[in-house]
Amino acid sequence: MIIDVKKAAEILRENDDFLILSHANPDGDTLGCAYGLCGILQKMGKRARAVCADAVSPRMEFLRDTVVQQNFEPKTIVSVDVADRKLLGDLDAQYGDKIMLAIDHHESRQLFAQYTLVEQNAAAACELIYKIAVELDAPVDGDIASCLYTGIATDTGCFKYSNTTPETHTIAAKLMEYDFDVSGINYKLFDMKSKGRLELEQAILQNMEFFCDDRIAVVWLTSELMERFEGRVDSEDFNGLASMPRQIEGVQLGATVKQKGPTTFKVSVRTAEPINAGSVCALFGGGGHARAAGCSIEGSIEFVRAKLLPVFEKALKANE
Protein backbone atom coordinates (compact mmCIF):
# COMPACT_ATOMS: atom_id res chain seq x y z
CA MET A 1 0.00 0.00 0.00
CA ILE A 2 1.29 3.48 -0.92
CA ILE A 3 1.19 5.75 2.13
CA ASP A 4 2.03 9.35 3.01
CA VAL A 5 4.47 10.83 5.56
CA LYS A 6 1.78 11.01 8.23
CA LYS A 7 0.95 7.31 7.96
CA ALA A 8 4.67 6.39 7.91
CA ALA A 9 5.14 8.35 11.13
CA GLU A 10 2.17 6.54 12.66
CA ILE A 11 3.63 3.13 11.78
CA LEU A 12 6.96 4.08 13.38
CA ARG A 13 5.22 5.45 16.47
CA GLU A 14 3.10 2.35 16.97
CA ASN A 15 5.82 -0.28 16.52
CA ASP A 16 9.11 -1.21 18.20
CA ASP A 17 12.28 -3.33 17.80
CA PHE A 18 13.20 -1.92 14.41
CA LEU A 19 15.69 -3.39 11.96
CA ILE A 20 16.52 -0.80 9.29
CA LEU A 21 17.88 -2.12 5.99
CA SER A 22 20.13 -0.13 3.63
CA HIS A 23 20.81 -1.11 0.05
CA ALA A 24 23.99 -3.01 -0.79
CA ASN A 25 27.03 -1.02 -1.98
CA PRO A 26 25.76 1.69 0.39
CA ASP A 27 25.97 5.41 -0.33
CA GLY A 28 25.49 8.43 1.92
CA ASP A 29 21.76 8.57 1.37
CA THR A 30 20.87 5.00 2.35
CA LEU A 31 23.26 5.12 5.33
CA GLY A 32 22.18 8.62 6.36
CA CYS A 33 18.56 7.41 6.33
CA ALA A 34 19.36 4.25 8.27
CA TYR A 35 21.46 5.83 11.02
CA GLY A 36 19.34 8.98 11.13
CA LEU A 37 16.12 7.01 11.53
CA CYS A 38 17.83 4.68 14.01
CA GLY A 39 18.85 7.70 16.11
CA ILE A 40 15.34 9.16 15.95
CA LEU A 41 13.74 5.89 17.08
CA GLN A 42 16.29 5.36 19.86
CA LYS A 43 15.71 8.90 21.13
CA MET A 44 11.98 8.10 21.18
CA GLY A 45 12.80 5.28 23.61
CA LYS A 46 12.51 2.48 21.06
CA ARG A 47 15.01 -0.25 20.16
CA ALA A 48 16.50 0.10 16.67
CA ARG A 49 19.55 -0.95 14.70
CA ALA A 50 20.70 -0.48 11.12
CA VAL A 51 22.21 -3.15 8.85
CA CYS A 52 23.65 -3.36 5.36
CA ALA A 53 24.79 -6.31 3.24
CA ASP A 54 28.06 -4.58 2.38
CA ALA A 55 30.74 -2.84 4.44
CA VAL A 56 30.49 0.87 5.18
CA SER A 57 33.37 2.77 3.58
CA PRO A 58 35.81 4.55 5.95
CA ARG A 59 34.53 7.88 4.60
CA MET A 60 31.06 7.07 5.96
CA GLU A 61 32.02 5.47 9.28
CA PHE A 62 31.13 8.63 11.19
CA LEU A 63 27.47 7.91 10.42
CA ARG A 64 27.60 4.56 12.23
CA ASP A 65 29.15 6.27 15.25
CA THR A 66 26.09 8.49 15.71
CA VAL A 67 24.00 5.67 17.22
CA VAL A 68 24.31 3.07 19.98
CA GLN A 69 24.53 -0.54 18.75
CA GLN A 70 21.60 -2.38 20.35
CA ASN A 71 21.00 -6.14 20.53
CA PHE A 72 17.43 -7.41 20.35
CA GLU A 73 15.18 -9.67 18.29
CA PRO A 74 13.82 -7.43 15.49
CA LYS A 75 10.05 -7.21 15.03
CA THR A 76 9.60 -4.33 12.56
CA ILE A 77 11.61 -4.34 9.33
CA VAL A 78 12.05 -1.02 7.49
CA SER A 79 13.99 -0.45 4.26
CA VAL A 80 15.42 2.95 3.33
CA ASP A 81 16.42 4.18 -0.15
CA VAL A 82 15.88 0.66 -1.53
CA ALA A 83 14.10 0.70 -4.90
CA ASP A 84 14.11 -3.05 -5.44
CA ARG A 85 14.48 -6.14 -3.22
CA LYS A 86 17.47 -7.25 -5.28
CA LEU A 87 19.34 -4.16 -4.07
CA LEU A 88 19.25 -5.53 -0.52
CA GLY A 89 22.03 -7.92 -1.53
CA ASP A 90 22.56 -10.75 0.94
CA LEU A 91 19.89 -9.34 3.26
CA ASP A 92 17.13 -10.11 0.76
CA ALA A 93 16.89 -13.84 1.51
CA GLN A 94 16.31 -13.28 5.23
CA TYR A 95 14.28 -10.06 5.24
CA GLY A 96 13.13 -9.24 1.71
CA ASP A 97 9.59 -10.63 2.16
CA LYS A 98 9.15 -9.33 5.73
CA ILE A 99 9.49 -5.57 5.18
CA MET A 100 6.70 -3.63 6.83
CA LEU A 101 7.70 -0.14 5.67
CA ALA A 102 9.76 0.97 2.65
CA ILE A 103 10.87 4.63 2.52
CA ASP A 104 12.22 5.61 -0.86
CA HIS A 105 12.53 8.34 -3.49
CA HIS A 106 13.17 6.26 -6.63
CA GLU A 107 10.67 5.52 -9.36
CA SER A 108 9.87 2.33 -7.56
CA ARG A 109 7.47 0.00 -9.27
CA GLN A 110 8.31 -3.10 -7.26
CA LEU A 111 6.13 -2.58 -4.16
CA PHE A 112 7.79 -5.21 -1.99
CA ALA A 113 6.80 -3.83 1.42
CA GLN A 114 3.51 -3.89 3.29
CA TYR A 115 3.57 -0.04 3.29
CA THR A 116 5.54 2.13 0.87
CA LEU A 117 6.31 5.82 1.26
CA VAL A 118 7.78 7.04 -2.03
CA GLU A 119 8.27 10.64 -3.16
CA GLN A 120 10.00 10.80 -6.51
CA ASN A 121 10.52 14.55 -6.27
CA ALA A 122 12.59 14.22 -3.12
CA ALA A 123 16.24 14.70 -4.03
CA ALA A 124 17.23 12.22 -1.32
CA ALA A 125 15.40 9.66 0.80
CA CYS A 126 16.84 11.56 3.79
CA GLU A 127 14.42 14.39 2.95
CA LEU A 128 11.60 11.95 3.75
CA ILE A 129 13.21 10.88 7.02
CA TYR A 130 13.38 14.57 7.96
CA LYS A 131 9.70 15.04 7.14
CA ILE A 132 8.84 11.98 9.21
CA ALA A 133 10.88 13.39 12.12
CA VAL A 134 8.91 16.63 11.90
CA GLU A 135 5.62 14.68 11.77
CA LEU A 136 6.71 12.63 14.80
CA ASP A 137 7.85 15.80 16.57
CA ALA A 138 10.99 13.72 17.22
CA PRO A 139 13.89 15.08 19.30
CA VAL A 140 16.39 15.73 16.47
CA ASP A 141 19.97 16.46 17.56
CA GLY A 142 23.31 17.16 15.87
CA ASP A 143 24.02 13.44 15.30
CA ILE A 144 20.69 12.84 13.59
CA ALA A 145 21.02 16.07 11.60
CA SER A 146 24.52 15.06 10.44
CA CYS A 147 23.12 11.76 9.07
CA LEU A 148 20.23 13.42 7.21
CA TYR A 149 22.47 16.21 5.88
CA THR A 150 24.94 13.60 4.60
CA GLY A 151 22.22 11.84 2.63
CA ILE A 152 20.96 15.04 1.07
CA ALA A 153 24.44 16.31 0.23
CA THR A 154 25.41 12.94 -1.28
CA ASP A 155 22.43 12.62 -3.59
CA THR A 156 22.54 16.23 -4.79
CA GLY A 157 26.34 16.48 -5.24
CA CYS A 158 26.25 19.14 -2.50
CA PHE A 159 23.17 20.91 -3.93
CA LYS A 160 24.70 20.99 -7.42
CA TYR A 161 22.59 18.52 -9.41
CA SER A 162 19.28 19.28 -11.08
CA ASN A 163 17.35 17.13 -8.57
CA THR A 164 17.96 19.84 -5.93
CA THR A 165 14.69 21.65 -5.14
CA PRO A 166 13.83 24.68 -3.02
CA GLU A 167 12.61 22.19 -0.40
CA THR A 168 16.04 20.51 -0.40
CA HIS A 169 17.63 23.82 0.60
CA THR A 170 14.89 24.52 3.14
CA ILE A 171 15.51 21.18 4.85
CA ALA A 172 19.29 21.75 4.77
CA ALA A 173 18.73 25.12 6.47
CA LYS A 174 16.69 23.45 9.24
CA LEU A 175 19.26 20.67 9.72
CA MET A 176 22.13 23.16 9.94
CA GLU A 177 20.47 24.77 12.95
CA TYR A 178 21.70 21.70 14.88
CA ASP A 179 25.32 21.38 15.93
CA PHE A 180 27.43 19.17 13.67
CA ASP A 181 30.57 19.49 11.53
CA VAL A 182 29.03 20.44 8.17
CA SER A 183 32.24 21.48 6.44
CA GLY A 184 34.05 18.39 7.76
CA ILE A 185 31.36 16.18 6.22
CA ASN A 186 31.51 18.09 2.93
CA TYR A 187 35.31 17.71 2.87
CA LYS A 188 35.03 13.94 3.33
CA LEU A 189 32.24 13.62 0.76
CA PHE A 190 33.39 15.98 -1.97
CA ASP A 191 36.98 17.16 -1.63
CA MET A 192 38.98 14.33 -0.14
CA LYS A 193 40.54 12.01 -2.70
CA SER A 194 42.91 9.11 -2.14
CA LYS A 195 46.29 9.23 -3.87
CA GLY A 196 45.18 6.18 -5.83
CA ARG A 197 42.06 7.96 -7.05
CA LEU A 198 44.11 10.94 -8.20
CA GLU A 199 46.48 8.64 -10.10
CA LEU A 200 43.47 6.89 -11.63
CA GLU A 201 42.02 10.22 -12.74
CA GLN A 202 45.36 11.12 -14.32
CA ALA A 203 45.51 7.83 -16.19
CA ILE A 204 41.95 8.38 -17.41
CA LEU A 205 42.66 11.91 -18.60
CA GLN A 206 45.78 10.76 -20.41
CA ASN A 207 43.83 8.05 -22.23
CA MET A 208 40.73 10.08 -22.99
CA GLU A 209 39.76 10.12 -26.65
CA PHE A 210 38.21 13.11 -28.36
CA PHE A 211 36.05 13.19 -31.49
CA CYS A 212 34.08 15.74 -33.53
CA ASP A 213 36.17 18.83 -32.65
CA ASP A 214 36.43 17.78 -28.99
CA ARG A 215 32.66 17.74 -28.59
CA ILE A 216 32.66 14.00 -27.89
CA ALA A 217 34.97 12.52 -25.24
CA VAL A 218 35.28 8.81 -24.42
CA VAL A 219 37.05 7.13 -21.51
CA TRP A 220 37.98 3.46 -21.68
CA LEU A 221 38.15 1.70 -18.31
CA THR A 222 39.67 -1.51 -19.58
CA SER A 223 40.36 -4.54 -17.39
CA GLU A 224 44.06 -3.88 -18.03
CA LEU A 225 43.76 -0.32 -16.64
CA MET A 226 41.74 -1.39 -13.62
CA GLU A 227 44.17 -4.23 -12.81
CA ARG A 228 46.99 -1.72 -12.92
CA PHE A 229 45.32 0.11 -10.01
CA GLU A 230 44.41 -3.00 -8.00
CA GLY A 231 45.45 -2.56 -4.38
CA ARG A 232 45.98 1.18 -4.86
CA VAL A 233 42.30 2.12 -5.15
CA ASP A 234 39.17 0.69 -3.52
CA SER A 235 35.79 0.20 -5.15
CA GLU A 236 34.67 3.62 -3.90
CA ASP A 237 37.42 5.24 -5.95
CA PHE A 238 35.63 4.14 -9.11
CA ASN A 239 32.52 6.19 -8.24
CA GLY A 240 31.78 9.33 -10.21
CA LEU A 241 34.23 8.62 -13.02
CA ALA A 242 31.37 8.66 -15.54
CA SER A 243 31.03 12.41 -15.11
CA MET A 244 34.68 13.13 -15.99
CA PRO A 245 34.47 13.43 -19.80
CA ARG A 246 31.57 15.88 -19.66
CA GLN A 247 33.48 18.13 -17.24
CA ILE A 248 35.75 19.21 -20.05
CA GLU A 249 34.72 22.52 -21.56
CA GLY A 250 33.08 22.03 -24.93
CA VAL A 251 32.30 18.33 -24.51
CA GLN A 252 28.62 17.79 -25.26
CA LEU A 253 28.57 14.02 -25.11
CA GLY A 254 30.83 12.18 -22.68
CA ALA A 255 30.97 8.42 -22.37
CA THR A 256 32.72 6.04 -20.01
CA VAL A 257 33.12 2.47 -21.22
CA LYS A 258 33.90 0.05 -18.40
CA GLN A 259 34.99 -3.49 -19.13
CA LYS A 260 33.01 -5.96 -17.00
CA GLY A 261 34.32 -9.13 -18.64
CA PRO A 262 36.45 -10.21 -21.63
CA THR A 263 33.70 -9.18 -24.05
CA THR A 264 31.25 -7.30 -21.84
CA PHE A 265 31.26 -3.50 -21.63
CA LYS A 266 29.09 -1.18 -19.57
CA VAL A 267 28.62 2.23 -21.17
CA SER A 268 27.68 5.38 -19.21
CA VAL A 269 26.64 8.40 -21.27
CA ARG A 270 26.37 12.00 -20.05
CA THR A 271 25.08 14.74 -22.34
CA ALA A 272 24.55 18.48 -22.56
CA GLU A 273 21.15 19.79 -23.57
CA PRO A 274 19.49 19.01 -25.95
CA ILE A 275 21.21 15.66 -26.64
CA ASN A 276 19.17 12.88 -25.06
CA ALA A 277 21.43 10.35 -23.32
CA GLY A 278 18.46 8.03 -22.69
CA SER A 279 17.61 7.86 -26.41
CA VAL A 280 21.24 7.17 -27.30
CA CYS A 281 21.44 4.28 -24.82
CA ALA A 282 18.01 2.94 -25.82
CA LEU A 283 19.52 2.12 -29.24
CA PHE A 284 21.65 -0.47 -27.42
CA GLY A 285 18.84 -1.78 -25.21
CA GLY A 286 19.72 0.48 -22.29
CA GLY A 287 18.04 3.54 -20.85
CA GLY A 288 18.02 6.24 -18.23
CA HIS A 289 17.46 9.96 -18.10
CA ALA A 290 17.87 12.79 -20.61
CA ARG A 291 21.29 13.87 -19.27
CA ALA A 292 22.56 10.54 -17.85
CA ALA A 293 21.95 7.02 -19.12
CA GLY A 294 23.62 3.65 -19.61
CA CYS A 295 23.68 0.44 -21.60
CA SER A 296 25.66 -2.79 -22.01
CA ILE A 297 27.33 -4.03 -25.18
CA GLU A 298 28.84 -7.46 -25.86
CA GLY A 299 31.85 -7.81 -28.14
CA SER A 300 35.50 -6.87 -28.50
CA ILE A 301 36.70 -3.35 -27.69
CA GLU A 302 37.00 -2.72 -31.43
CA PHE A 303 33.43 -3.90 -31.98
CA VAL A 304 32.12 -1.69 -29.16
CA ARG A 305 33.99 1.31 -30.49
CA ALA A 306 32.71 0.72 -34.01
CA LYS A 307 29.15 0.46 -32.68
CA LEU A 308 29.23 3.47 -30.37
CA LEU A 309 31.01 6.20 -32.29
CA PRO A 310 28.66 6.52 -35.27
CA VAL A 311 25.69 6.68 -32.88
CA PHE A 312 27.37 9.34 -30.76
CA GLU A 313 28.25 11.42 -33.83
CA LYS A 314 24.73 11.11 -35.18
CA ALA A 315 23.23 12.23 -31.84
CA LEU A 316 25.56 15.24 -31.81
CA LYS A 317 24.82 16.23 -35.41
CA ALA A 318 21.05 15.76 -35.07
CA ASN A 319 21.12 18.62 -32.56
CA GLU A 320 23.31 21.08 -34.45
Add this chain to the structure above:
Amino acid sequence: MIIDVKKAAEILRENDDFLILSHANPDGDTLGCAYGLCGILQKMGKRARAVCADAVSPRMEFLRDTVVQQNFEPKTIVSVDVADRKLLGDLDAQYGDKIMLAIDHHESRQLFAQYTLVEQNAAAACELIYKIAVELDAPVDGDIASCLYTGIATDTGCFKYSNTTPETHTIAAKLMEYDFDVSGINYKLFDMKSKGRLELEQAILQNMEFFCDDRIAVVWLTSELMERFEGRVDSEDFNGLASMPRQIEGVQLGATVKQKGPTTFKVSVRTAEPINAGSVCALFGGGGHARAAGCSIEGSIEFVRAKLLPVFEKALKANE
Protein backbone atom coordinates in the same frame (compact mmCIF):
# COMPACT_ATOMS: atom_id res chain seq x y z
CA MET B 1 28.37 55.65 8.33
CA ILE B 2 27.49 51.98 8.98
CA ILE B 3 23.88 51.31 8.03
CA ASP B 4 21.44 48.37 8.03
CA VAL B 5 19.50 46.69 5.21
CA LYS B 6 16.49 48.93 5.75
CA LYS B 7 18.52 52.13 5.34
CA ALA B 8 20.33 50.69 2.29
CA ALA B 9 16.96 49.97 0.70
CA GLU B 10 15.82 53.51 1.48
CA ILE B 11 18.93 55.01 -0.20
CA LEU B 12 18.30 52.92 -3.31
CA ARG B 13 14.62 53.85 -3.35
CA GLU B 14 15.27 57.58 -3.04
CA ASN B 15 18.02 57.88 -5.67
CA ASP B 16 18.39 57.26 -9.39
CA ASP B 17 20.94 56.95 -12.23
CA PHE B 18 23.01 54.25 -10.54
CA LEU B 19 26.51 53.19 -11.47
CA ILE B 20 27.34 49.90 -9.73
CA LEU B 21 31.03 49.07 -9.28
CA SER B 22 32.42 45.53 -8.98
CA HIS B 23 35.89 44.73 -7.75
CA ALA B 24 38.68 44.11 -10.26
CA ASN B 25 39.46 40.50 -11.24
CA PRO B 26 35.72 39.93 -10.78
CA ASP B 27 34.22 36.74 -9.34
CA GLY B 28 30.66 35.44 -9.31
CA ASP B 29 29.74 37.28 -6.13
CA THR B 30 30.73 40.82 -7.17
CA LEU B 31 29.22 40.30 -10.64
CA GLY B 32 26.10 38.60 -9.30
CA CYS B 33 25.59 41.57 -6.95
CA ALA B 34 26.20 44.14 -9.67
CA TYR B 35 23.94 42.62 -12.33
CA GLY B 36 21.35 41.45 -9.79
CA LEU B 37 21.09 44.92 -8.23
CA CYS B 38 21.12 46.50 -11.69
CA GLY B 39 18.16 44.32 -12.70
CA ILE B 40 16.27 45.14 -9.50
CA LEU B 41 16.74 48.90 -10.00
CA GLN B 42 15.81 48.75 -13.69
CA LYS B 43 12.66 46.79 -12.85
CA MET B 44 11.82 49.52 -10.32
CA GLY B 45 11.86 51.97 -13.24
CA LYS B 46 15.28 53.45 -12.44
CA ARG B 47 18.34 53.81 -14.65
CA ALA B 48 21.28 51.59 -13.68
CA ARG B 49 24.37 50.03 -15.16
CA ALA B 50 27.18 47.86 -13.84
CA VAL B 51 30.90 48.32 -14.52
CA CYS B 52 34.12 46.53 -13.65
CA ALA B 53 37.78 47.45 -14.24
CA ASP B 54 38.53 44.01 -15.66
CA ALA B 55 36.90 41.84 -18.30
CA VAL B 56 34.17 39.39 -17.36
CA SER B 57 35.26 35.80 -18.00
CA PRO B 58 33.28 33.85 -20.63
CA ARG B 59 31.99 31.61 -17.83
CA MET B 60 30.24 34.63 -16.26
CA GLU B 61 28.98 36.35 -19.40
CA PHE B 62 25.44 35.07 -18.82
CA LEU B 63 25.20 37.45 -15.85
CA ARG B 64 25.79 40.48 -18.06
CA ASP B 65 23.08 39.29 -20.42
CA THR B 66 20.43 39.49 -17.68
CA VAL B 67 20.20 43.30 -17.88
CA VAL B 68 19.70 45.98 -20.53
CA GLN B 69 22.74 48.20 -21.14
CA GLN B 70 21.60 51.78 -20.42
CA ASN B 71 23.41 55.03 -21.28
CA PHE B 72 23.08 57.96 -18.89
CA GLU B 73 25.15 60.27 -16.73
CA PRO B 74 25.55 58.46 -13.37
CA LYS B 75 24.50 60.27 -10.20
CA THR B 76 24.57 57.55 -7.54
CA ILE B 77 27.67 55.38 -7.18
CA VAL B 78 27.32 52.01 -5.41
CA SER B 79 30.08 49.43 -4.81
CA VAL B 80 29.33 45.74 -4.28
CA ASP B 81 31.58 43.13 -2.63
CA VAL B 82 34.44 45.68 -2.56
CA ALA B 83 36.36 45.57 0.74
CA ASP B 84 38.90 48.24 -0.16
CA ARG B 85 39.10 51.08 -2.70
CA LYS B 86 42.29 49.57 -4.12
CA LEU B 87 40.23 46.57 -5.24
CA LEU B 88 38.31 48.80 -7.65
CA GLY B 89 41.37 48.71 -9.92
CA ASP B 90 41.29 51.36 -12.64
CA LEU B 91 37.84 52.55 -11.53
CA ASP B 92 39.24 53.88 -8.25
CA ALA B 93 40.71 57.09 -9.68
CA GLN B 94 37.40 58.19 -11.20
CA TYR B 95 34.88 56.91 -8.66
CA GLY B 96 36.70 55.80 -5.48
CA ASP B 97 35.94 58.98 -3.54
CA LYS B 98 32.38 59.39 -4.86
CA ILE B 99 30.78 56.16 -3.59
CA MET B 100 27.51 56.81 -1.82
CA LEU B 101 26.74 53.23 -0.80
CA ALA B 102 29.07 50.24 -0.25
CA ILE B 103 27.45 46.81 0.15
CA ASP B 104 29.90 44.19 1.40
CA HIS B 105 30.43 41.11 3.55
CA HIS B 106 34.18 41.32 4.21
CA GLU B 107 35.81 42.43 7.43
CA SER B 108 35.99 45.88 5.97
CA ARG B 109 37.79 48.46 8.04
CA GLN B 110 38.32 50.95 5.26
CA LEU B 111 34.99 52.81 5.27
CA PHE B 112 35.40 54.57 1.94
CA ALA B 113 31.72 55.17 1.15
CA GLN B 114 29.26 57.67 2.56
CA TYR B 115 27.09 54.73 3.72
CA THR B 116 28.34 51.19 4.31
CA LEU B 117 26.20 48.07 4.70
CA VAL B 118 28.48 45.26 5.87
CA GLU B 119 27.46 41.87 7.28
CA GLN B 120 30.46 39.71 7.97
CA ASN B 121 28.32 36.64 8.64
CA ALA B 122 26.82 36.75 5.16
CA ALA B 123 28.47 34.01 3.09
CA ALA B 124 28.17 36.20 -0.01
CA ALA B 125 27.42 39.87 -0.66
CA CYS B 126 24.57 38.57 -2.86
CA GLU B 127 22.78 37.52 0.34
CA LEU B 128 22.63 41.22 1.23
CA ILE B 129 21.31 42.18 -2.20
CA TYR B 130 18.57 39.58 -1.71
CA LYS B 131 17.68 41.04 1.68
CA ILE B 132 17.57 44.52 0.17
CA ALA B 133 15.27 43.23 -2.60
CA VAL B 134 12.92 41.81 0.04
CA GLU B 135 13.03 45.10 1.98
CA LEU B 136 12.29 47.02 -1.24
CA ASP B 137 9.53 44.53 -2.11
CA ALA B 138 11.28 44.54 -5.50
CA PRO B 139 9.91 42.54 -8.46
CA VAL B 140 12.51 39.72 -8.49
CA ASP B 141 12.47 37.49 -11.58
CA GLY B 142 14.46 34.53 -12.91
CA ASP B 143 17.23 36.76 -14.29
CA ILE B 144 17.75 38.56 -10.99
CA ALA B 145 17.52 35.28 -9.07
CA SER B 146 20.15 33.70 -11.35
CA CYS B 147 22.57 36.56 -10.56
CA LEU B 148 22.07 36.33 -6.80
CA TYR B 149 22.24 32.52 -6.81
CA THR B 150 25.51 32.69 -8.78
CA GLY B 151 27.09 34.95 -6.15
CA ILE B 152 26.02 32.73 -3.28
CA ALA B 153 27.09 29.51 -5.02
CA THR B 154 30.47 31.04 -5.96
CA ASP B 155 31.41 32.23 -2.49
CA THR B 156 30.27 29.05 -0.73
CA GLY B 157 31.75 26.56 -3.23
CA CYS B 158 28.16 25.47 -3.89
CA PHE B 159 27.19 25.41 -0.19
CA LYS B 160 30.29 23.36 0.68
CA TYR B 161 32.48 25.80 2.63
CA SER B 162 32.20 26.57 6.33
CA ASN B 163 30.88 30.09 5.64
CA THR B 164 27.56 28.53 4.53
CA THR B 165 24.85 29.26 7.12
CA PRO B 166 21.24 28.13 7.51
CA GLU B 167 20.27 31.55 6.12
CA THR B 168 22.39 30.88 3.00
CA HIS B 169 20.27 27.79 2.30
CA THR B 170 17.04 29.62 3.12
CA ILE B 171 17.88 32.36 0.60
CA ALA B 172 18.87 29.75 -2.01
CA ALA B 173 15.49 28.05 -1.49
CA LYS B 174 13.67 31.36 -2.09
CA LEU B 175 15.75 32.16 -5.20
CA MET B 176 15.13 28.72 -6.69
CA GLU B 177 11.40 29.41 -6.67
CA TYR B 178 12.09 31.67 -9.68
CA ASP B 179 12.69 30.21 -13.10
CA PHE B 180 16.36 29.95 -14.09
CA ASP B 181 18.83 27.25 -15.13
CA VAL B 182 20.31 26.33 -11.71
CA SER B 183 22.09 23.16 -12.80
CA GLY B 184 23.46 24.90 -15.92
CA ILE B 185 24.97 27.61 -13.71
CA ASN B 186 26.42 25.03 -11.33
CA TYR B 187 27.94 23.15 -14.25
CA LYS B 188 29.65 26.30 -15.52
CA LEU B 189 30.85 27.30 -12.06
CA PHE B 190 31.94 23.98 -10.60
CA ASP B 191 32.20 21.16 -13.10
CA MET B 192 33.35 22.65 -16.39
CA LYS B 193 37.11 22.69 -16.84
CA SER B 194 39.14 23.71 -19.88
CA LYS B 195 41.47 21.12 -21.39
CA GLY B 196 44.33 23.44 -20.42
CA ARG B 197 43.21 23.49 -16.79
CA LEU B 198 43.04 19.69 -16.71
CA GLU B 199 46.55 19.45 -18.14
CA LEU B 200 47.73 21.99 -15.57
CA GLU B 201 46.18 19.94 -12.76
CA GLN B 202 47.94 16.85 -14.08
CA ALA B 203 51.30 18.64 -14.18
CA ILE B 204 50.73 19.85 -10.62
CA LEU B 205 49.84 16.40 -9.34
CA GLN B 206 52.86 14.90 -11.02
CA ASN B 207 55.15 17.47 -9.39
CA MET B 208 53.55 17.46 -5.96
CA GLU B 209 55.98 16.81 -3.13
CA PHE B 210 55.04 14.87 0.00
CA PHE B 211 56.64 15.03 3.44
CA CYS B 212 56.08 13.55 6.93
CA ASP B 213 54.34 10.33 5.84
CA ASP B 214 52.26 12.15 3.21
CA ARG B 215 50.74 14.47 5.80
CA ILE B 216 52.35 17.53 4.19
CA ALA B 217 51.97 18.19 0.45
CA VAL B 218 53.56 21.06 -1.45
CA VAL B 219 52.92 22.28 -4.99
CA TRP B 220 55.46 24.44 -6.79
CA LEU B 221 53.97 26.78 -9.41
CA THR B 222 57.27 27.93 -10.86
CA SER B 223 57.58 30.52 -13.62
CA GLU B 224 58.88 27.71 -15.81
CA LEU B 225 55.72 25.64 -15.25
CA MET B 226 53.40 28.59 -15.81
CA GLU B 227 55.20 29.60 -19.01
CA ARG B 228 54.78 26.06 -20.28
CA PHE B 229 51.01 26.59 -20.08
CA GLU B 230 50.95 30.08 -21.56
CA GLY B 231 48.32 30.32 -24.29
CA ARG B 232 46.74 27.06 -23.18
CA VAL B 233 45.19 28.36 -19.95
CA ASP B 234 43.75 31.73 -18.99
CA SER B 235 44.14 33.52 -15.66
CA GLU B 236 40.88 31.98 -14.44
CA ASP B 237 42.40 28.53 -14.81
CA PHE B 238 44.83 29.35 -12.01
CA ASN B 239 41.97 29.85 -9.51
CA GLY B 240 41.43 27.29 -6.79
CA LEU B 241 44.75 25.50 -7.26
CA ALA B 242 45.69 26.29 -3.64
CA SER B 243 43.11 23.79 -2.43
CA MET B 244 44.56 20.88 -4.44
CA PRO B 245 47.18 19.55 -1.99
CA ARG B 246 44.73 19.40 0.91
CA GLN B 247 42.25 17.39 -1.20
CA ILE B 248 44.49 14.38 -0.95
CA GLU B 249 43.40 11.96 1.75
CA GLY B 250 45.67 12.18 4.78
CA VAL B 251 47.21 15.56 3.92
CA GLN B 252 46.86 17.82 6.95
CA LEU B 253 48.90 20.74 5.69
CA GLY B 254 48.85 21.62 2.00
CA ALA B 255 50.83 24.48 0.50
CA THR B 256 50.99 26.05 -2.94
CA VAL B 257 54.08 28.12 -3.71
CA LYS B 258 53.58 30.41 -6.69
CA GLN B 259 56.52 32.22 -8.26
CA LYS B 260 55.67 35.90 -8.77
CA GLY B 261 59.18 37.04 -9.83
CA PRO B 262 62.73 35.65 -10.07
CA THR B 263 63.07 35.67 -6.27
CA THR B 264 59.51 36.35 -5.09
CA PHE B 265 57.19 33.55 -4.00
CA LYS B 266 53.59 33.70 -2.80
CA VAL B 267 52.69 30.89 -0.43
CA SER B 268 49.12 29.69 0.17
CA VAL B 269 48.61 27.34 3.11
CA ARG B 270 45.53 25.16 3.79
CA THR B 271 45.27 23.09 6.95
CA ALA B 272 43.12 20.51 8.68
CA GLU B 273 42.00 21.14 12.24
CA PRO B 274 43.70 21.90 14.61
CA ILE B 275 46.71 23.22 12.63
CA ASN B 276 46.42 26.98 12.36
CA ALA B 277 47.30 28.18 8.84
CA GLY B 278 47.19 31.82 9.98
CA SER B 279 49.81 31.22 12.68
CA VAL B 280 52.06 29.37 10.24
CA CYS B 281 51.92 32.25 7.73
CA ALA B 282 52.32 34.89 10.46
CA LEU B 283 55.86 33.54 11.00
CA PHE B 284 56.66 34.87 7.53
CA GLY B 285 54.83 38.17 7.97
CA GLY B 286 51.61 36.93 6.36
CA GLY B 287 48.23 36.05 7.79
CA GLY B 288 44.69 34.87 7.17
CA HIS B 289 42.28 32.42 8.72
CA ALA B 290 42.70 29.23 10.75
CA ARG B 291 42.20 26.91 7.76
CA ALA B 292 43.45 29.17 4.91
CA ALA B 293 46.24 31.76 4.97
CA GLY B 294 49.07 33.19 2.89
CA CYS B 295 52.43 34.94 2.96
CA SER B 296 55.24 36.09 0.65
CA ILE B 297 58.89 35.03 0.82
CA GLU B 298 61.84 36.55 -1.03
CA GLY B 299 64.75 34.35 -2.10
CA SER B 300 65.68 31.45 -4.33
CA ILE B 301 63.45 28.35 -4.57
CA GLU B 302 66.01 26.48 -2.44
CA PHE B 303 65.92 29.24 0.18
CA VAL B 304 62.10 29.23 0.26
CA ARG B 305 62.00 25.45 0.56
CA ALA B 306 64.57 25.50 3.38
CA LYS B 307 62.54 28.14 5.21
CA LEU B 308 59.11 26.60 4.79
CA LEU B 309 59.57 22.90 5.42
CA PRO B 310 60.86 23.03 9.03
CA VAL B 311 58.01 25.39 9.92
CA PHE B 312 55.44 23.11 8.30
CA GLU B 313 56.85 20.05 10.08
CA LYS B 314 56.89 21.85 13.40
CA ALA B 315 53.26 22.96 12.98
CA LEU B 316 52.27 19.37 12.19
CA LYS B 317 54.16 17.88 15.13
CA ALA B 318 52.93 20.49 17.60
CA ASN B 319 49.44 19.11 17.05
CA GLU B 320 50.17 15.40 17.27
